[in-house]
Amino acid sequence: MSQLPPDDVTRRAxxxxxxxxxxxxxxxxSLFVNTALLRLPQAGTDAKARAxxxxxxxxxxxxxxxxxxxxxxxxxxxxxRAENGVPDGYNRTWVEQxxxxxxxxVFVNSPNGGEDxxxxxxxxxxxxxxxxAPMRGFFVPKLCNHCIDTPCIQVCPVGASxxxxxxxxLVDHERCVGCGYCVQACPFGSRxxxxxxxxxxxxxxxxxxxxxxxxxxxxxxxxxxxRIFGNVSDPQSRISRILATNRVQVLKSFLGTRPxxxxxxxxxxxx
Amino acid sequence: MRHAAHFAxxxxxxxxxxxxxxxxxxKMVPKDFGVKGHFRLSAIADxxxxxxxxxxxxxxxxxHDDIGAAWRAGKHHVPxxxxxxxxxxxxxxxxxxxxxxxxxxxxxxxxxxAINPGTGIRECRWCHLKTFERxxxxxxxxxxxxxxxxxxxxYTSASRCIDCHDPHTAEVKx
Numbered sequence: 001m002s003q004l005p006p007d008d009v010t011r012r013a014x015x016x017x018x019x020x021x022x023x024x025x026x027x028x029x030s031l032f033v034n035t036a037l038l039r040l041p042q043a044g045t046d047a048k049a050r051a052x053x054x055x056x057x058x059x060x061x062x063x064x065x066x067x068x069x070x071x072x073x074x075x076x077x078x079x080x081r082a083e084n085g086v087p088d089g090y091n092r093t094w095v096e097q098x099x100x101x102x103x104x105x106v107f108v109n110s111p112n113g114g115e116d117x118x119x120x121x122x123x124x125x126x127x128x129x130x131x132x133a134p135m136r137g138f139f140v141p142k143l144c145n146h147c148i149d150t151p152c153i154q155v156c157p158v159g160a161s162x163x164x165x166x167x168x169x170l171v172d173h174e175r176c177v178g179c180g181y182c183v184q185a186c187p188f189g190s191r192x193x194x195x196x197x198x199x200x201x202x203x204x205x206x207x208x209x210x211x212x213x214x215x216x217x218x219x220x221x222x223x224x225x226x227r228i229f230g231n232v233s234d235p236q237s238r239i240s241r242i243l244a245t246n247r248v249q250v251l252k253s254f255l256g257t258r259p260x261x262x263x264x265x266x267x268x269x270x271x
Numbered sequence: 272m273r274h275a276a277h278f279a280x281x282x283x284x285x286x287x288x289x290x291x292x293x294x295x296x297x298k299m300v301p302k303d304f305g306v307k308g309h310f311r312l313s314a315i316a317d318x319x320x321x322x323x324x325x326x327x328x329x330x331x332x333x334x335h336d337d338i339g340a341a342w343r344a345g346k347h348h349v350p351x352x353x354x355x356x357x358x359x360x361x362x363x364x365x366x367x368x369x370x371x372x373x374x375x376x377x378x379x380x381x382x383x384x385a386i387n388p389g390t391g392i393r394e395c396r397w398c399h400l401k402t403f404e405r406x407x408x409x410x411x412x413x414x415x416x417x418x419x420x421x422x423x424x425x426y427t428s429a430s431r432c433i434d435c436h437d438p439h440t441a442e443v444k445x
Contacts, residue, residue, distance in 0.1 A: 071405045071412070073398040075354050082358045083324050097404060117397040118404070137404035162310030172314035208321035217325050223349045223398055 060167045061205060061260070062232035062239050064248065065141050068265040070226040072097060072139035074117040076218035081115065083206065083217035090192045091115075092203040093143040093218055098269065099134045106269050114139075140270050141226065143218070144169065144190040144203035145251060145259030152182035152191060152202075161200070167260055168207050173199045187255050205229065232260075324358040327351070331359055338439050345440030355387065355394040355438065362386040391433030399432075 072095055080086060080093045095114030099107045111118070118139070146169045153161040153169065160175035161182055171182075176199035183191045183200060194201040206216035210229075214220070219227045230239030248262040252271065263270075303312035331352040332339020342348055353359055401414040419426040422435065435443055 071398065071409070072402070075350075075397065079325060079353070079358075099404070117400070118402055134403055139404055159304065159309040159311070160314075162308060162314070164315055165307075170314065170318050172311050172317070174314065174317070175311055204318060206323075207315075207318050209323045209325075211319045212323060214323055214327070217323075220325060220327070221351060221354050223354065 058165065058233065059231050060233040061146075061210070062167075062230065062243070063143070063146070063205065063261040064228040064239055064242055064246075064264060065143075065261065066226045066228070066246075066264040067138055067140050067270075069224045070095070070139040070141055071224050072114060072118045073223065074114040075221040075223060076141060076227060077113050077115045079217040079221035080203070083209075084204075085196075086201075087194060087196055090194070090201070092190075092201070093141060096140045096142060096270075097137065098140060098267070099137040100269075101132055102135050103132070114141075138265075138267070140263075140266070141218075142188070142190075142251075143261060144205070145188055145257070145261040146203075146205060147257035147259045149256060149258050151185040151187065151255075151257060155181040155185040157181065164207075168205050168210075169202070170204055170207060171200050171202060173197060173201075176200050187252055187257065188259075322360065324360040325353050326359045326363060328353070330363070331356075334363075341437075342439045345437075345442065347439060347441035350398065355389055357387040359386065389433075389438060391431040391438060394438075395432040395436075 074095060076093055077091065077095060080091075084092060086092050091113040093113075094110055095118075097109045097114070097118050099109070101107070109118075146163075146167060148167070150161075150163065150169055153163060157179065158175050158177055160172040160177070161169065162172065163169050178193055178198045178200065180193055180200065183193055186202075191200055191202045193199070206214070206218075209216060216227075216229050219229045228239050228242055230237040232240055232243065234240060235244075242264075243262065246264050248264055249266045250259040250262055251266075252259075301311045301313070304310065306312045328339070328342070328351045332343070335352075339352075342352070396415070399411060399413055399415075401412050405412050416426045419430055424430065424435065432438075437444055
């Protein structure tokens with residue numbers, strides 16, 4: 001017998017080859033999947049390195065909402081509307097009222113965004129039927145989360161949404177064409193199309209006040225110190241100390257948008 | 272070279288399209304677009320140019336020095352002037368224009384919402400009314416009807432907190 005011709009493969013060799021290359025490509029492929037997974041924010045190193053790189057550059061603003069202190073007076077909503085000329089029926093910030101009933105039902109309410117307060121003393125008001133008294137309740141103020149990985153900026157077709165070096169997400173009202181993609185993309189409902197300008201609008205953390213050394217209007221007007229704004233890259237700032245001594249959470253962390261607005265005392269029911 | 276003419280026409284068309292695109296693009300895209308990212312850099316300055324409308328309690332106190340001093344020394348310095356009266360920018364502008372000629376009438380007709388004169392009940396209820404969700408440990412949360420009756424008043428829909436309390440110091444009026 002001379003040598004085998006190259007294409008004359010025994011069954012055994014064939015199966016071996018299949019197993020080997022199959023196994024290799026499986027390993028190789030799963031490597032890809034793994035690195036892809038690593039880029040999702042909840043998984044460690046990459047995201048952390050990026051956050052650190054951003055903090056090193058200088059001022060990075062952060063916002064803390066202490067839901068345990070909020071009394072639902074609506075001062076922030078009124079101040080925001082006045083400061084930013086937000087048209088009626090739209091809100092850059094709003095307050096949600098959560099009411100829990102003994103049967104496990106949860107009601108969420110935000111009449112007029114909380115602008116007129118929640119000054120209705122009847123505790124059964126949210127319950128459509130029955131007169132069962134609620135078990136517990138609290139207020140959750142909401143505003144733009146100024147995410148680090150923003151869905152809203154990504155979808156803008158004309159580059160009208162952007163993030164400043166300080167981490168503030170802004171809208172360029174000159175470039176915005178009012179397509180509304182960003183309004184749809186924001187998972188927190190923080191954006192709206194302003195009927196007066198025809199452009200997308202949102203909370204700016206009162207950028208125009210902050211550059212003048214003032215605090216955002218909602219922070220100044222809060223009588224309960226439920227809203228804290230400041231420079232998180234300065235470890236001595238008030239917000240940094242609050243972040244260091246409290247357990248904070250973000251809204252919808254599973255979406256991986258990495259919000260810069262953080263919450264103290266969130267319940268799992270809050271979405 | 273039968274097709275040379277076709278070819279030349281095609282190239283010419285292509286050049287026109289490319290040059291046209293570049294011209295339109297140069298006109299449409301602002302100069303500072305893309306300097307720091309996919310956006311117009313001067314949009315930051317545009318946003319920053321907006322004038323703050325809440326001027327702060329210290330600014331109010333510069334003119335209303337008596338009320339400002341009483342407010343600061345009193346027990347009601349947590350709520351700011353503008354919490355109850357609304358933003359003061361327009362108010363100060365109108366005053367600066369003409370502070371001699373019957374100011375309140377002028378502002379109320381020209382800018383009815385420039386400053387809220389204060390009702391003395393609506394503002395108080397925003398923060399003080401006892402509701403289910405408000406932390407009961409806070410001393411300043413009161414059950415309105417109970418409170419008024421407890422202090423010898425009669426509670427009607429027209430009852431005002433400022434019948435008994437000074438809004439700026441929270442002191443009980445004697």
